[in-house]
Amino acid sequence: MIETTLFTPAESQVLSNSPLFKGIDLTTAYPFMQHWSIREITIGQILLSPMKDNKELLILLEGEWVVTISATSNRPLARIFPGQCVGELSILDDQRPSSHVIATHNSRYLAIQRDELWRFLCAYPMAALNLLRIMATRTRDKSELLESSLGLLHEYRVRAETDTLTGLHNRNWLMDIFPQQLELSMRIGQPVVLMIIDVDFFKKVNDGFGHAVGDQVLKHIAILMQTDIRATDLLARYGGEEFVVMMPATLLVEGQASAERLRKRIQKTPMPINDTDSINLTISIGLSECLTGWTLTDLLNASDQALYMAKNNGRNQVVCWKNPF
Numbered sequence: 001m002i003e004t005t006l007f008t009p010a011e012s013q014v015l016s017n018s019p020l021f022k023g024i025d026l027t028t029a030y031p032f033m034q035h036w037s038i039r040e041i042t043i044g045q046i047l048l049s050p051m052k053d054n055k056e057l058l059i060l061l062e063g064e065w066v067v068t069i070s071a072t073s074n075r076p077l078a079r080i081f082p083g084q085c086v087g088e089l090s091i092l093d094d095q096r097p098s099s100h101v102i103a104t105h106n107s108r109y110l111a112i113q114r115d116e117l118w119r120f121l122c123a124y125p126m127a128a129l130n131l132l133r134i135m136a137t138r139t140r141d142k143s144e145l146l147e148s149s150l151g152l153l154h155e156y157r158v159r160a161e162t163d164t165l166t167g168l169h170n171r172n173w174l175m176d177i178f179p180q181q182l183e184l185s186m187r188i189g190q191p192v193v194l195m196i197i198d199v200d201f202f203k204k205v206n207d208g209f210g211h212a213v214g215d216q217v218l219k220h221i222a223i224l225m226q227t228d229i230r231a232t233d234l235l236a237r238y239g240g241e242e243f244v245v246m247m248p249a250t251l252l253v254e255g256q257a258s259a260e261r262l263r264k265r266i267q268k269t270p271m272p273i274n275d276t277d278s279i280n281l282t283i284s285i286g287l288s289e290c291l292t293g294w295t296l297t298d299l300l301n302a303s304d305q306a307l308y309m310a311k312n313n314g315r316n317q318v319v320c321w322k323n324p325f
């Protein structure tokens with residue numbers, strides 16, 4: 001970094017247009033300005049970092065900087081242009097900077113030491129007011145950024161937990177939410193039933209009508225299931241042509257009746273593939289009630305065993321898991 005105390009005419013222009021000096025006649029401020037220093041920094045260098053104390057207010061004279069969360073982040077929180085300043089917050093609260101400021105162009109800037117800044121602000125209250133305005137704008141920008149980041153975070157989470165084909169929750173969501181529901185139900189002593197639903201001979205649909213029609217079938221079944229289950233039931237696509245429903249506050253006989261109703265509904269609702277033709281569909285369902293001390297894995301295993309029996313017994317049926325002991 002090269003230090004000098006000279007302003008070029010262009011730099012004087014930048015300073016007089018700077019939001020910090022708005023309404024101030026800088027020609028009267030020379031006694032203060034002679035203690036400020038001008039520096040140069042090359043592209044890629046870090047001006048401020050949360051790892052380093054900062055005792056200066058920096059005003060960009062020429063070039064461009066970015067404010068980022070981390071030194072390697074390629075998503076800037078803000079861009080800094082000539083006339084704008086950085087570092088004011090860490091000077092005021094005596095904490096390290098909260099983000100990185102990095103030069104994205106070779107730059108020249110003005111550095112004002114904290115004590116010099118206080119002296120200047122005392123002599124020019126207008127500058128103190130300007131600084132307040134700058135900080136208020138920054139706080140507002142940060143809140144908006146935080147809000148949009150939270151929105152993005154929520155969107156990413158929803159995407160990560162949603163099956164893109166059917167729009168149902170996916171296995172990630174299931175593995176996160178089902179254990180929580182199970183624990184809650186066990187704690188308050190409520191029965192829980194879990195059913196695994198598998199489309200019968202689905203491979204034949206794919207082979208006979210094509211994968212796109214197979215996809216349509218999965219969507220068709222997803223919609224029928226969604227409209228069939230209770231609001232308190234938890235439904236997810238488990239993978240391939242398998243779906244899982246967790247039914248809190250449900251006894252096995254009640255779950256069995258729901259499963260039977262769903263099976264009949266799917267059987268009675270063929271999926272149209274054109275104006276005249278449709279595909280008849282059936283499902284097999286295995287279900288089990290959660291026993292004391294069971295984990296989600298135990299419950300899934302039991303329902304899966306019941307499903308296996310439903311398939312083996314000829315499909316298009318509901319089988320409840322029976323305790324062999």
Ligand SMILES: Nc1nc2c(ncn2[C@@H]2O[C@H](COP(=O)(O)OP(=O)(O)OP(=O)(O)O)[C@@H](O)[C@H]2O)c(=O)[nH]1
Nearest residue numbers: 198199200201202203204206211214215240241311
């Ligand atoms: N179209 C489509 N097919 C899928 C998808 N996921 C899995 N499959 C296919 O689903 C088929 C499942 O075949 P199988 O496991 O043999 O099951 P099945 O033909 O239904 O036989 P049973 O379950 O025994 O009645 C496989 O051919 C998979 O490739 C998907 O998202 N879309």
